[in-house]
Structures are given as structure tokens and as C-alpha cells.
Amino acid sequence: MRVVYLDNNATTPVDPRVLEAMLPYYREHFGNAASRNHRYGWIAEEAVDKAREQVAKVIGASNKEIIWTSGATEGNNTAILGVARMYVEKGKHIVTCKIEHKAVIDPCKFLETQGYDVTWLDPDQTGRVSVNQVRQAIREDTILVSLMFANNEIGTIHPIPEIGSLCKEKGVLFHTDATQAFGKIPIDVEAMGIDLLTMSAHKIYGPKGAGAVYVRRRKPRVRLQPIIYGGGHERGIRSGTLNVPGVVGCGAAAEIALQEMPTESVRIAGLRDRLWAGLNEQLSDITMNGHPEHRLPNTLNVSFLYIEGESLMMGISDIAVSSGSACTSASLEPSYVLKGLGLGEDLAHSSIRFSLGRFTTQEDIDYTIDQVVEAVNHLREMSPLYEMAQAGVDLSTVEWQRH
Amino acid sequence: MAYSDKVVDHYQHPRNMGSMNQSAPDVGTGIVGAPECGDVMKLQIQVDNDNRIIDAKFKTFGCGSAIASSSLATEWVKGRTLDQALQIRNTEIVNELALPPVKIHCSVLAEDAVRAAIADVKKKRERAEADTEAVGTK
Numbered sequence: 084m085r086v087v088y089l090d091n092n093a094t095t096p097v098d099p100r101v102l103e104a105m106l107p108y109y110r111e112h113f114g115n116a117a118s119r120n121h122r123y124g125w126i127a128e129e130a131v132d133k134a135r136e137q138v139a140k141v142i143g144a145s146n147k148e149i150i151w152t153s154g155a156t157e158g159n160n161t162a163i164l165g166v167a168r169m170y171v172e173k174g175k176h177i178v179t180c181k182i183e184h185k186a187v188i189d190p191c192k193f194l195e196t197q198g199y200d201v202t203w204l205d206p207d208q209t210g211r212v213s214v215n216q217v218r219q220a221i222r223e224d225t226i227l228v229s230l231m232f233a234n235n236e237i238g239t240i241h242p243i244p245e246i247g248s249l250c251k252e253k254g255v256l257f258h259t260d261a262t263q264a265f266g267k268i269p270i271d272v273e274a275m276g277i278d279l280l281t282m283s284a285h286k287i288y289g290p291k292g293a294g295a296v297y298v299r300r301r302k303p304r305v306r307l308q309p310i311i312y313g314g315g316h317e318r319g320i321r322s323g324t325l326n327v328p329g330v331v332g333c334g335a336a337a338e339i340a341l342q343e344m345p346t347e348s349v350r351i352a353g354l355r356d357r358l359w360a361g362l363n364e365q366l367s368d369i370t371m372n373g374h375p376e377h378r379l380p381n382t383l384n385v386s387f388l389y390i391e392g393e394s395l396m397m398g399i400s401d402i403a404v405s406s407g408s409a410c411t412s413a414s415l416e417p418s419y420v421l422k423g424l425g426l427g428e429d430l431a432h433s434s435i436r437f438s439l440g441r442f443t444t445q446e447d448i449d450y451t452i453d454q455v456v457e458a459v460n461h462l463r464e465m466s467p468l469y470e471m472a473q474a475g476v477d478l479s480t481v482e483w484q485r486h
Numbered sequence: 487m488a489y490s491d492k493v494v495d496h497y498q499h500p501r502n503m504g505s506m507n508q509s510a511p512d513v514g515t516g517i518v519g520a521p522e523c524g525d526v527m528k529l530q531i532q533v534d535n536d537n538r539i540i541d542a543k544f545k546t547f548g549c550g551s552a553i554a555s556s557s558l559a560t561e562w563v564k565g566r567t568l569d570q571a572l573q574i575r576n577t578e579i580v581n582e583l584a585l586p587p588v589k590i591h592c593s594v595l596a597e598d599a600v601r602a603a604i605a606d607v608k609k610k611r612e613r614a615e616a617d618t619e620a621v622g623t624k
Contacts, residue, residue, distance in 0.1 A: 393549035397497055409524045410549035432524035465503050467528035467545040483520035
């Protein structure tokens with residue numbers, strides 16, 4: 084029985100080439116990169132420096148601007164809390180968006196409890212925030228704008244270069260959580276006016292527990308108050324012995340991603356479009372969530388009207404995907420990202436996110452189309468909402484007996 | 487959290503999935519839940535003159551546990567009288583389907599759907615009786 088993995092935005096398998104690169108640093112080259120006085124340390128340090136270069140190259144940065152972290156959640160905390168505390172004399176206002184990842188939302192919410200003021204921008208129905216919205220939100224006391232490069236649930240890409248340019252004009256630091264965009268689409272921190280950027284290895288076929296944050300050193304020199312103390316590693320920004328194998332894996336994954344990006348992004352976008360076309364051909368009443376053009380090549384978020392996401396996932400149980408349905412979340416809340424698009428909660432409950440990847444094949448896609456169509460039809464037969472809609476009832480006018 | 491075998495079974499082979507004529511005098515219809523909550527169950531019962539449920543049908547918009555709970559409910563009500571059907575408790579559904587704590591509310595909704603269907607047919611009968619009485623006194 085085939086098993087298909089279409090949840091690459093959640094995590095990716097480690098590329099065999101990345102694993103090969105990492106293994107020596109678990110075996111014979113196990114040194115601490117901070118051991119300055121013997122070969123074990125020097126070999127580890129060399130590997131770490133090489134990885135810094137590999138990551139920097141993906142975004143057009145200098146290797147001196149790469150700080151290693153345990154992943155994007157730590158990276159976002161480092162950037163946001165770091166800037167907030169360092170620049171507190173300059174101001175206490177932050178601009179961000181309602182559909183950011185929790186790793187951005189939660190630090191910002193925490194800062195609100197510490198006397199900071201946060202403006203939460205509303206995206207439009209495709210998930211995009213406009214430059215004008217950011218312009219209107221920026222004040223005299225704004226110290227940071229944090230907007231993700233691409234959204235993890237719907238794949239929508241913000242107008243990053245324009246926002247970066249605006250922030251330069253206003254003298255406000257610009258941070259972008261690029262976890263989903265890094266290595267998938269071109270990023271240039273100079274051209275795009277980015278001052279801080281978060282990335283994660285396990286989204287680009289690298290190991291979990293490793294990532295990096297880019298911290299600009301020139302024009303302007305960004306300073307951060309650390310969130311982890313203890314020895315002053317990583318320019319004092321992130322103390323702690325480096326996870327050398329993880330760092331090596333992160334670097335190797337970044338290098339492969341950069342090399343393969345031109346061909347891979349085209350191939351994967353083609354498969355994604357094939358998936359959408361296949362579903363659209365055979366199913367009525369389905370909608371795509373997110374921006375049709377400004378989006379990641381691998382992400383397809385679809386709402387299948389009149390059926391619920393978790394039951395659909397059960398119906399295609401050998402295909403791994405995720406859903407914005409309340410039933411699939413530990414909190415029983417539907418996806419706040421889909422809710423934030425203002426399209427109605429029932430669309431969230433009926434949504435499935437397909438996120439394709441390097442190892443996705445055309446057979447995978449064709450199989451998925453067949454399975455999804457079969458399951459959707461089966462569920463619609465079972466659905467009182469579909470029955471009512473077919474009978475011409477306008478579901479928005481029905482008075483439901485909630486409990 | 488893997489799905490329990492019984493829940494998967496009800497999804498693949500739903501019992502009594504379908505619809506009855508809602509306006510028929512011997513049919514009770516219960517529709518509970520709301521789309522924005524992610525759960526809507528329609529449960530229908532057909533009742534004979536001895537107040538016995540001779541047939542039941544369901545349709546559900548909801549997760550696997552919700553589908554299984556309502557499918558199971560239609561299995562259980564068949565053959566019971568209305569009063570016996572009122573004794574079905576959501577906890578029995580939880581046990582039968584091995585529902586985890588986070589899915590208990592699905593069983594509660596199924597219990598509500600049964601009650602709503604019973605209430606509906608009772609209301610229809612009371613109205614019918616009132617009508618025949620009214621006719622009789624003319």
C-alpha cells in the first residue's frame with residue numbers, strides 16, 4: 084500500500100546527502116567547536132564556519148551575520164525579544180500581523196504584558212498585508228516590523244522588498260520569519276532591506292533542532308539583547324555549545340536547497356498545479372485559500388465545501404496532509420490563519436493543506452487526486468450540508484441548533 | 487492518536503446513512519450542531535404506532551468520531567421504543583467506540599441528535615392528536 088507524504092511544511096525528511104555530511108560529526112569529529120586548543124575543536128570549528136557560509140549564501144548575507152539556533156522558534160524569539168529589549172529606550176512599538184506563526188505571535192503577546200504596544204495588521208482575504216498598511220501603522224516609537232516571508236498554512240508571500248524599503252525609509256528594523264521561504268524562493272537581504280531573518284533546518288531536508296537567525300551587521304548594525312546567557316558564544320547573542328552535527332546538517336541542507344532551487348521550484352509548482360487541476364476537474368464546490376500568484380511553489384490549501392477536514396484526512400489515511408479544522412487541533416480551535424482571512428470559520432473546518440516537497444512524485448500526486456476525490460464524494464453523500472445545498476438551501480440563512 | 491478501528495469501520499461502512507421524508511407524520515428529525523463549530527448531525531427516526539423505532543437514518547458533517555457516534559446511534563435506536571431510546575447515554579457511545587477525551591463532545595452531540603429526533607416526532611404526534619380532537623369536537 085502506497086504511503087504519500089504531503090506535509091512538508093510541517094517537516095521534511097533528512098536528505099541522505101545531509102545525513103552523510105552530518106555523521107562524521109557524531110563519530111570521529113566529535114569535538115566542541117569552542118575548544119580552541121586542539122584538533123578536535125579546530126575541525127569542528129572549521130565545519131561550523133563552512134556551514135555559516137552555506138546558509139549566508141542562500142540569502143546574500145555575510146557569514147559573520149549568521150547566528151546558530153535550535154530552530155525557527157528560538158530564532159524568532161531571539162530576534163523579537165532581542166530587539167525589543169535592546170531598543171527599549173528608542174521606543175516600545177512593534178508592528179506585526181495576525182496570521183504570523185505562533186513563534187512570532189507569542190513573543191509579541193508576551194511583550195504586550197511587559198508594557199510594549201503591538202499593532203496586529205489584518206491580512207486581506209488572500210493572506211497578504213499591503214505596504215500602505217505597514218506605512219500607516221509605523222509610528223515615531225516603532226522599533227520593529229516583523230512579517231513572515233511566506234505563510235506556512237496557505238503559502239502566501241507578502242510584498243517583502245517593498246516593506247523592507249519602507250522600513251529603511253522610516254528607520255525601523257525589519258524582521259522576517261523566512262522559515263517556509265528559505266531555500267524555496269530567492270531571498271536577498273540587501274536588495275530586500277531585511278535586517279533580521281529566521282530559518283530552520285528541518286523545513287529544508289535538514290535535521291530537527293537546528294536553525295539560524297540572520298542579524299545584520301552593516302547599515303545598520305543590529306544589536307540584540309540575548310535571551311540565552313552563558314559563555315558568550317555566537318557574538319554574545321546565543322550562548323551554548325554548538326550542536327555541531329546539526330549546524331553541519333543545516334549548512335549542507337542550505338547548500339543543496341540553493342543549488343536545486345531553480346529546477347526544483349519549477350518541478351514542484353508544476354506538481355502542485357497538477358494537483359489543483361485534477362481536483363478541480365472532478366470536484367465541484369472547492370476553493371483555494373491563499374494568493375493565486377504570490378505564493379510558495381509547494382503549498383496548496385483547499386477548502387472542500389460541505390465536508391469536514393479531519394474526516395477527509397481519515398478517508399485518505401495513507402496520505403499525510405494537515406487541516407485547519409478544529410477537530411485536528413489540540414485546542415479544538417479552528418485555524419486562526421484561515422479565520423484571519425475573514426472567509427468564515429466553516430471554510431477552516433473544511434480545509435486541507437497539501438505541502439509538496441523534493442521527494443514528491445507525479446505518481447504521488449495522481450494517487451492523491453484519486454483518493455481525495457473518492458473520499459470527498461463519500462463524505463458528501465454522508466453530509467447533511469451537501470444535501471441541503473443540493474436542495475437549494477442557502478446555508479447562511481439556516482438557524483442552527485448549537486449545543 | 488491513531489483512529490480506533492471501530493471509528494474507521496463506521497467511516498468506511500456507515501450504518502443507516504441516508505435520509506427519510508422529513509414531512510412524513512411518523513418521522514422525527516433532529517438536526518444539531520453548526521457548520522462554524524465543525525459538527526452538524528442530522529438523525530432521523532421512523533416510529534410505528536406502538537412508539538417503536540422501526541428505522542433510523544443519519545447524515546453527519548464532522549470528524550471521524552462524530553460520524554461514528556451518529557452512525558452508532560442509529561444502530562442502537564432501531565428496535566427501541568422512544569422511552570428506551572431516551573436512555574441512550576453518550577458515555578456508552580464513548581466506551582463502545584473507545585473515544586479519547588478530546589472527542590467526547592462528539593458523543594454528546596449524537597445523544598442530543600437522538601433526543602432532538604424523538605422530541606420532533608412527539609411534537610408532530612401531539613399536534614396531530616390536537617388536530618383530530620379539534621375535528622372531533624366540531
